[in-house]
Amino acid sequence: MAAIEIRDLSKSFGPVRAVDGVSFTVEAGTITGYLGPNGAGKTTTLRSLLGLVTADSGSALVNGRRYVELDHPLSEVGAVLEATNFHPGRTAFNHLRVLCTAARLPVARAEDALARVGLADVAGKRVLGFSMGMRQRLALATAMIGDPGVYILDEPANGLDPAGIQWLRGFMRHLAHERGAAVLVSSHVLAEVEQIVDNVVIIAKGRLVRQGSLAELISNGQAPVVRVRTVRSEEFAATLERHGGQVEAADGVLRVRGLDVESIANIALDERVLLTEMTQERGDLQQIFLELTGEEQS
Incomplete structure (x- = not known):
């Protein structure tokens, strides 16, 4: 109850x-x-x-x-x-x-x-x-x-x-x-x-x-996204995809779905890849709220 x-x-x-x-x-x-x-x-x-x-x-x-x-x-x-x-x-x-x-x-x-x-x-x-x-x-x-x-x-x-x-x-x-x-x-x-x-x-x-x-x-029903930067972005993107990640690359930034922060860190360690950024992206509760309620942001 x-x-x-x-x-x-x-x-x-x-x-x-x-x-x-x-x-x-x-x-x-x-x-x-x-x-x-x-x-x-x-x-x-x-x-x-x-x-x-x-x-x-x-x-x-x-x-x-x-x-x-x-x-x-x-x-x-x-x-x-x-x-x-x-x-x-x-x-x-x-x-x-x-x-x-x-x-x-x-x-x-x-x-x-x-x-x-x-x-x-x-x-x-x-x-x-x-x-x-x-x-x-x-x-x-x-x-x-x-x-x-x-x-x-x-x-x-x-x-x-x-x-x-x-x-x-x-x-x-x-x-x-x-x-x-x-x-x-x-x-x-x-x-x-x-x-x-x-x-x-x-x-x-x-x-x-x-x-x-x-x-x-x-998350709005979508898999979490991890934002990754490294000087070896193309090579690391291919490595992440071999481990089951879905990777979008743009302007040197990899947006990775299907792998969490810990998994990506372990892969980078095994491959001796230096990461200069790794953060999990979050949705904006305020924006989601405004969209759901039909309110306009003042």
Whole structure:
């Protein structure tokens, strides 16, 4: 059973079809990027998962159940939808303490969560004076307070400085790859998403347009290409083809399919060929996203 399962989810607001038959899953131990242009239906999907929106049809399940059916929701799901929903007069610690009391969790969880997001030094300060980045960290502390196995994060990098974004990358990788959590993250910062996610789900105008692993999306169904330079390019191209590579040569550059970087390096070593460049080419996630969603790059 998938940790998060969206089944044929549809939701309209008046004449606007916000989500139209979307289906995908998020497995434990993985980070899935949920991508789409503004108004594509991302937030409506996430709010459906959290019981804040009632779908017209289909379902949005966490651990096989609707959010409202969870016995201890804070211990199963951590969510960040916006970083402004705090009482401005409360301190960071008191905000979390109230949640601990309501969820019957030890108050020590509040101190631990603040320490993990780097807010221990401002635990006694009122949220009114917090920057956007500090509020975002407090929202993440709120999400982790019950130590859940599922995280739903909507634009979690908003307001974070470069150091905060670097911290967020490590935080999400730790949750998924070390603690085994399922992380669903919505973001419009594609360059950032590309560095952290395992899988990608892309929607446009409420409909699913592509899903799969990041590697599959970037390769676009084609074999990976390794870019190679050497002063003996013609001779080495023939050698690579004898070893099963498909080689395109232009302007002294060999573009090789069918052989990975390690294989090419070993062949060069055996043949005593000096390589001056060897890199694996990658697709451009942003360009692929624009093509799939029909968006124009500004």
